[in-house]
Amino acid sequence: MPMSIPAASAEPSVIAPQSAAHADIPIGIRLHTTQPASHALQWLATHQLGHLIQHQIGTDAQGPWQQFWLPCVPGAGAQNLDTTALAQTLGLSPDTRDADLDTEILAAMLLSPLGFQFPSLAEWQSAVRLRRFIVQAGRRTVLAFDTEEAERPDCWRWTEATGFVLLPGHELIPALQAALWPDVSGRLYSFSCYRATEHVVLLGLAQELQISNPAALAALQAQWQRKAIQSEAFQNAFLYEYGSLQTPLPSHYYVPGDRLWFRNPDAVSAGIEGYEGSWVFYLGQGRFTNFWKPNQAYTLVSKCVELYHWRHGVRTDGPSGQPWMDESIIEARVAETLADAQATQAVLQRMMRLRDPAGIYAEGGCIDASREAVRCVHPQTFGLRIAA
Structure with missing residues (x-):
């Protein structure tokens, strides 16, 4: 039997686009809770944000709500919202201080151009902590890229029917x-980038469930132990998407812990398995995961330049006659472009x-309209779809 799933209001979501009648209601975070707003404000104050926060209370069809937002942060911009320099702007050290990483996460969420909704303050706090776990797991992850083979330590076993269990x-x-x-x-294991992101999400989720919902961790x-949940089933079970092609997120708006996809806009190179695009996490401080090269996290610029040059790495002179990717050519092209400001621009x-x-390869770039985050985890507002 699946674990009980609460009503739709218990699932994190984004605030619907505002009508003209409600255009004065700001964006940021909305809590549907009867707790006093002072509880959230006290928590935010412990993260150096209390003096910057504005808030509002009201009632809608789901009952009382509280909304919290940052009216602005220098350098973030209002129209072309950019969260990649938040840590520097706020004087944070997220690599060495958990509290500073939490503050960067919170600030980015409170600047949301769509707005996040949570059914309780506890779920908001878990969402921040879970994102921290994902960022910390992503920083330490180093793998061998392989779309054909996969390896795991000897505590795992693989069958075609179950995947790695x-x-x-x-x-x-x-x-x-x-x-x-x-x-x-003590060694690198082979992964595709998509499967790697699933494992990082799963690790962060398990760490959070250990704190907030041990029974759900046991179910996970x-x-x-029975069967791995993978691909679309994994996304449906554990993640929700915010942003869309109809209401896209700004190209520089990211929250640490976001899972996201950079699309390869070149039809030819995108036809090679593993080069359709690139799944990564946003680590904060303007950096994205690079699972293949330790201590060489991507920036938005370097990721865009790398994906652009995939088109130049395609080769067809292998023994099988099938197209393949020459990474050495890509690396040389990337270095050449990044050394030339005009070429980079x-x-x-x-x-x-x-x-x-x-399915369309026309004038689009590599920036996706959406990001992904983990569903609700607390027993009263549980949103994960896993078997008990």
Whole structure:
């Protein structure tokens, strides 16, 4: 039996586009709770944001709500919202201080151009902590890129019917850490970028459930002892999407812990398996995960330039006659472009455009309209779809 799923109001979502009659209601975070707003304000004050926050209370069809937002942050901009310099602007050190990483996450959420909704303050707090776990897991993850083969430590077993499942006697969190972190296992394991992001999400989720919902962690572990949840089923079970092609997020708006996709806008190179696009996490401080090269996180510029040059790495002279990608050519082209400010700007003018719809390769760039985050985790407002 699936674990009980609450009403739709318990799932994180974004605030619907405002009508003219409600244009005065700001964006940011909306809580549907009967708790006093002072509880949230006290929490925000512990993260150096209390003096910057504005808030409002009201009632809608779901009952009482409280809304919190940052009216502006220097450098973030109002029209072309940019969160990539938040840590620097606010004087934070997210790499060394958990509290500063939480503050960067909170500030980005409170600047949301669409607005997040949570059914309780506890869910908002868990969402921030969960994003922190994902960022920290993403920083340490180093893998070997492979779309054909996959490897895991000996606490995992693979079958075609189940995918990689846990062997008896092994716990989910340390097993995931061993698969993802070479400083734990002593070696690199082979992953595709999409499967890698699933494992990072799963690790962050398990760490949060250990705190907020141990029974759900037990259910998660039991699930991975039976069968791995993967691909679209994984997305449907654990994640929700915010932003769309109809209401796209700004090209520089990211919240640390977001899972997102950069699309390859070149039809030819996108036909090579593994090069359709690139799944990454936003780590904060203007950086995105690079699972393949330790200590070489991407910036928005370097990621766009790399994806642009995938078109130049296509080769057809292999023994199979099938197209393949020459990474050495891509690396040389990327270095050449990044060393030339004019060439970099020319690439960005194309790549920083919003992506085309699925199946279309026209004038779009590599920027997706949406981001992904994890559903609600607390017992009273549970939104994950896992079997008990």
